Amino acid sequence: MRKYVASVLLVLGFVGFSQAVDQELVKKYDRMFSQFTQENLAKSPCRVTPKQVVEMIKKGEDVVLLDIRTDAEASIVGLTYKNSMHIPMDKLFNPENLKKIPRDKKVIVICHSGARAIAATFALRSAGFDNVYALKGGIAGLADYVTPKTTLGIK
Known part of the structure; x- marks a missing residue:
């Protein structure tokens, strides 16, 4: 039983951690950094x-x-x-x-x-x-x- 509870807590911990990522901030960074392609950097x-x-x-x-x-x-x-x-x-x-x-x-x-x-x-x-x-x-x-x-x- 202890192993089961520990496993559930471990899974919940990972799920909670993965949901802690600020998705809006990630989108902003993605928009910003997606502009820095090899072609754009070479031009500028x-x-x-x-x-x-x-x-x-x-x-x-x-x-x-x-x-x-x-x-x-x-x-x-x-x-x-x-x-x-x-x-x-x-x-x-x-x-x-x-x-x-x-x-x-x-x-x-x-x-x-x-x-x-x-x-x-x-x-x-x-x-x-x-x-x-x-x-x-x-x-x-x-x-x-x-x-x-x-x-x-x-x-």
Whole structure:
């Protein structure tokens, strides 16, 4: 009898677990990620290297650096480039924050290592922001690349 009760509880536990999946959220993610086919990704590269960002700035391109790290991360090491803005990833899709993201300039999304930036970039692109790019390697990669030699010519 104990084995029977244990088996029933085990089955009910699995059924309860499988029903705990948020199906509406799964549908939203499916719609978002279904756009990222090989063909679409090849047509629209969305990553830039630290070297490319520095070259854009040197050339005087109107580029915005969007830091999506947490407030705590940004308070320790922050961006001081004149065209930078900070919107933490968990607040990025608030309507008032989306309005702050320029649509007429290149926007480079930056996090610590690049992982959150690529996810945020994919999400922003799927929402219609075609001008956003993720910084490969994040702020850590940028810090490794930036030296007096590489930034020569930046005012």
